Amino acid sequence: MNIAIVDDLESEAQKLSGFITKYCDEHFLRADIRAYESGSKLLDDLQPPFFDVLFLDIFMKDMNGLDLARSLRDRGYDNLIVFSTISTDYAVNGYSVQAFDYLVKPYDYDRFHETMDRCMEELSNKSRYIVVKESRTYVKIRLDNIIYTDYHNHYIQIHTPVRVVKSYMSFSDFSKLLEPYPQFLNCYRNCIVNMDHVAALKGYEFILKNGDIMPITRNRKTDIRQKYADYEFYRLEKESKP
Secondary structure, three states: OEEEEEOOOHHHHHHHHHHHHHHHHHOOOOOEEEEEOOHHHHHHHOOOOOOOEEEEEOOOOOOOHHHHHHHHHHOOOOOEEEEEEOOHHHOHHHHHHOOOEEEEOOOOHHHHHHHHHHHHHHHHHHOOEEEEEEOOEEEEEEHHHOOEEEEEOOEEEEEOOOOEEEEEOOHHHHHHHHOOOOOEEEEEOOEEEEHHHEEEEEOOEEEEOOOOEEEOOHHHHHHHHHHHHHHHHHHHHHHHOO
16 A cells, blocks of 8 residues: 655654554554655656555645645546645535545544544455456456465466466566555465465464465464464454444
């Protein structure tokens, strides 16, 4: 997940960056966070694929957040924009640029957590699948249908309940597609397992619900077992919430 912060006050940008890091650690998410001190610097750096979430301060010296948001929309940026402001009086103006939410300064972590929960739900609704090229066509694969992936002879092999999708690409490029989602774990060299499809963990192996077995890197056994235990706790806690 790629997140940008635009705020001309370094202390505010650092505070928000700390909140983002804390949230991602708590929810087993990976995030690339970039901070910009002005809207013009963000525009100079803006390249597809765009940021998933963008936190914009409304009051800045060179370009206010609303004008920056309009410029971003004009350039095709259609992802989530969250404004930070000293007053909700400016909320109405944000409708014209499809603002997703507002954080009123001075904001605390609990309020930020609520906003991030909504952002993650929205991103999940938009990104419940990945797209890979198979032969000459592009294929959509639902995330929950990915049991595990491995790599053979320059091809990513995506194992699903109905078939194996093969795509010619590097493991490094492919792994970036799954990195934002906490259920996926790189458990062995060039292998990624969907922990939602794991039935048991025994020794140096994951036993999958379909009967397949995924090996675990021996020198990372402790780390992998801990990540699996953490994810199981996180999933049970999430399922227990009303």
